[in-house]
Amino acid sequence: MPLPLTPAAPTAEKPELPAPPATPASSLDVYTGDPNFMTSLARGLIVIQAFSQATPQMTISQLSVKTGLSRAAVRRCLYTLTKLGFAGAEDGSRYSLRPRLLTLSQTYTTSNSLSSAAQPILERMSATLRESFSVATLDGDDIVYIARTAGTRVMAVDLHIGSRLPAYCTSMGRVLLAYLPPDELETYLARAVLTPHTTRTITSVEKLRLALRNVRRNGYALVDQELEVGLRSLAVPVYGPSGRVAATVNLSGNAPRMPVYDMQTRFLPYLRNAALELGAFLR
Template sequence: MEKHPEERLSSDADPFRGDPNFMASLARGLEVIQAFTPQRRMLSISQISQKTGIPRAAVRRCLYTLGKLGFVYAADGKHFELRPRILALGHAYLASTPLARATQPVLKHLSEMLDESCSIATLDGDDILYIARVSSSRIMTIDLDIGSRLPAWSTSMGRVLLSHLPEEKLNDLLGRITMIRYTSRTVESVPALRAELKKVRQQGYALNDQELEMGLRSIAVPLMNEQGQVHAALNVGVHAGQVSAAELRERVLPELQKAARELALLLD
């Protein structure tokens, strides 16, 4: 049975076995941090061990160290959660990357003009990672903010990014993902997803119509530099009951593309 991406974390270090410069303890600590998600904010030692494949004794030592450094804590001594200090780990990236640093004004303007939520994400492994977001209202049951992650294959921004991957990388990703039927509209098979990605690349945008969550529609476009390289994706999310798919294409897409052209000036 194909494992969920989160269950494969501990296997990521395998290529580095025998490398004297590779710090396995640091890698394990990072895996423990990544085990926490918006859906699983509190985890026990055994849950983290099961999720990462790291032995419980090693997980305990990682949590002890992270706790001493102020990155995690457990009010009851058993169920751990991340502390705000964890944000410092990503601050250097967000503060030094022109795209992440300079997009908020453009996103804010786009959100106010459309009166909808707007986001920018990059591809990180099999997921998309939100690096900028302006929310006009809560349209998902899942809270999304900077640093949030979602499976790339099931999101509009993810599909834009996947559609521009080299064939070999795309094949590798499609060969290991676990496709979950989030709603009755979710793409059900890898061949169907592959066909959708081909369509996305040809038309220059991705429209996700309630595949991730009923009541949510989103449309996304790539953020490219002058050489045509895709660095990130930009999207607008709307209430399906208020904005039709046709309106997304006719009213929202042109503004989204215009904003993408402005943001492209920030890319090398």
């Protein structure tokens, strides 16, 4: 007589381990196997970009943690950057970037026709209106400043050419997002993390869609204290020769001192004229 079958003991499911946090170094994985990709150069650029206003000096260990690169890779990058004069360590352990690195950004601003053309236009408006004006382009999920004049200090963070800010909660970012081709906009909205910077920040994808539709309808973006309390900004598109928006011109000011009505009636015409001038230069 066959023995009765006993049910097998349930196998305990192994808990899924959390995925390791993404690091700048992990972004290089997609290039594995590409014979034309210079991994050593990419690692050096990752090390350079790890330095910031919050972390201007770091040890090899700190850079390794922040970048996701091994200590040996970080050490080789810093050795090369130090030999070339782009980095150094005063005490032998805490590294920082050196002024020679500015030559790289200067090369961009002098060789980029839009940046070169924008700067005198912004300076002329700033001299007339005593306000802060900027020109930016879209880079990934951020805007990047390529020209700027500061009539007054309007933000807690000191902005300059090369500064980056999130696109979704800035007037320049809203303009650049609003005029993206539909498929590119949908790709952005699918991956965007809408972090609240103030109680006014739009953190809903649907509300952001509505805001972008309003930008296209009005031809400008006005963002009221979504990035920083007390900061109000206005931006308009700059059209390239293909008819696609190539950049954006912006005015930023202190909210109590600069009412919305004044921005729309007094300052908007100046921004639109500057955008037309820049657009004509690009053609």
